[in-house]
Amino acid sequence: MPTVADIRAADEPITMLTAYDAPTAELIEAAGIDVILVGDSMGNAVLGHDSTLPVTVEEVHSRTGAVTRATEETLVVADMPFLSFGVEEAESIENAGCMIKEAGADAIKLESGPHTVELTERLVELGIPVMAHLGLTPQRVNQLGGYGRQGTTREAATEIAELAVAHEEAGAFSLVLEHVPANLAARITEELSVPTIGIGAGPDCDGQVLVITDVIGLGEWTPPFSEQFGDVRGEIESAVGAYKEAVEGGEFPAEEHAETVEEVEDVY
Numbered sequence: 001m002p003t004v005a006d007i008r009a010a011d012e013p014i015t016m017l018t019a020y021d022a023p024t025a026e027l028i029e030a031a032g033i034d035v036i037l038v039g040d041s042m043g044n045a046v047l048g049h050d051s052t053l054p055v056t057v058e059e060v061h062s063r064t065g066a067v068t069r070a071t072e073e074t075l076v077v078a079d080m081p082f083l084s085f086g087v088e089e090a091e092s093i094e095n096a097g098c099m100i101k102e103a104g105a106d107a108i109k110l111e112s113g114p115h116t117v118e119l120t121e122r123l124v125e126l127g128i129p130v131m132a133h134l135g136l137t138p139q140r141v142n143q144l145g146g147y148g149r150q151g152t153t154r155e156a157a158t159e160i161a162e163l164a165v166a167h168e169e170a171g172a173f174s175l176v177l178e179h180v181p182a183n184l185a186a187r188i189t190e191e192l193s194v195p196t197i198g199i200g201a202g203p204d205c206d207g208q209v210l211v212i213t214d215v216i217g218l219g220e221w222t223p224p225f226s227e228q229f230g231d232v233r234g235e236i237e238s239a240v241g242a243y244k245e246a247v248e249g250g251e252f253p254a255e256e257h258a259e260t261v262e263e264v265e266d267v268y
């Protein structure tokens, strides 16, 4: 059973991917990926929304359960959705707690800011490992005015760098850096003793994370910093097309798929 401490000690880059279902999680574990994030990116990746904002605690909870039931060795992190934390402390703790107690997650992730320093400290104090997340925080899309790169001015970069240190001091075991300049991510990685995990943050983080549907080529669209390493859309298109043709052409079901039982011959 890997612990949060194991990823801290890793000497190769940490590999993290999102997953939202059991079969995908099982394949990700078989490939030896270190960490699975049950990301709120499920909103646009698999639930048909155009942002992460509508994703609920129940949805992340349910998908986290599917992932933990399908894995044994992989560290599973549940991503706390928009407004499930930071409103009332007791509610934040209850929502984070149910990911651990009921869904079987090993840790939770919070989109971080000045308002999550104390909450991070409190959760860690209670025994809930917290992964922080700075830079582009998609739950703020309506304030950011889109999904552009963050930390591109000296002031903005300084704020992210200071918040990174504040979250390490609050006890976060790791930090996701999303869509920030590579040299800022490198500086923060050097400064922190907990591992940084980058997405669109250059090669110098301690690890990398991407959204699974982007990596396998299932989504129609991927962010500019992502990469399609496969063509699952193509695989689904061809399998579904072949099924349709086989049914319409009378080739499926074939003899080996069907069974005739003597006893039911004369029911009418």
Ligand SMILES: Nc1nc(=O)c2c([nH]1)NC[C@@H]1CN(c3ccc(C(=O)N[C@@H](CCC(=O)O)C(=O)O)cc3)CN21
Residues within 6 Å of the ligand: 041, 044, 045, 052, 138, 145, 146, 147, 148, 149, 179, 210, 211, 213, 214, 219, 221, 222, 223, 224, 226
């Ligand atoms: N499938 C998927 N992959 C992701 O990586 C991902 C999600 N979904 N959902 C949550 C966030 C949103 N992310 C995104 C989304 C869009 C851009 C993007 O297109 N950026 C452009 C222009 C953005 C703008 O100005 O609005 C860029 O050039 O930075 C980047 C990250 C990353 N995350």
Ligand SMILES: CC(C)C(=O)C(=O)O
Residues within 6 Å of the ligand: 018, 037, 038, 039, 040, 041, 042, 079, 176, 178, 199, 209, 210, 211
């Ligand atoms: C992209 C990662 C870091 C994330 O927060 C998500 O998938 O929801």
Ligand SMILES: [Mg+2]
Residues within 6 Å of the ligand: 039, 040, 041, 052, 079
């Ligand atoms: Mg997320």
